[in-house]
Amino acid sequence: MTTSSEKSYFDLHITGLGYLNRIREVKPKKGDAFLACDIAALNGPSDKPEYRRFDVRVSGSEAQHLIRRCVPAVEAERKVLIGFRLGDLWTDIFTYSKGKRVGEQSVSLKARLLFVSWIKVDGQLVYKAEPKASEESARDEAPSVSSEPAVQDAPASETVSDDEAAEVPALAESF
Incomplete structure (x- = not known):
């Protein structure tokens, strides 16, 4: 009998699209500083969507790089819409310390922001992730399975077409 010391995990991922807000560096009393942001994720019918707010810790160097590139656009109050994948969802109960609900x-x-699949600033596609080799081979074997369901479910005005994505090779320098 062979024993393995490798841990296994059950993953719970959330994919979607939403507006990026409140990008900030968090410096906790204990532990290392980290990059965080809010995502107002779209949910429901495309003609009358609702929003679900996620307060996320940005994980991974690629996601951190992309979110940091969005800081000037978010601070300028431009509409920054992203396709995303979140993991490790949990809830935090808090008490309002100011405002009407004190x-x-x-x-x-x-949650943790694990992956950014695309970014639009004011409706203009500025970044689209390149598919990984394993995703390409999986797509070739099962063409009916989409690797980006959030883009397919997006409202018509927010959908990224393959032609549009092909025109944008990497993160645009314009934002």
Whole structure:
């Protein structure tokens, strides 16, 4: 009998699209500083979407690089829409310390931002991730399975077409 010391995990991922807000460096009392942001994810019918707010920790060097590149656009209050994959969803109960709801408790949805599949600034596609070799071979074997369901489910005005994506080789320098 062979024993393995390798740990296995059950992954729970959330894919979608949403507006990027509040990009910030968080410096906790204990532990290392980290990059965080809010995502107002679109949910429901495309003609009347609702928003689900996620407070996320940006994980991985590629995602951090991409989110940092969005700081000037977000600070200029431009509409920054991203395709994303989140992991490790959890909730945090907090108490409002100011404003109309001071003293009230509420819940915050927290997660790790694992992957950014595309970025649009004011409706203009500025970044599209290159598919990985394993994703390309999986797509060739099973063409009916989409590797980016969030883009397919996007409202017509926010959908990234293959032709549009092919024109954008990498992160544009314009934003």
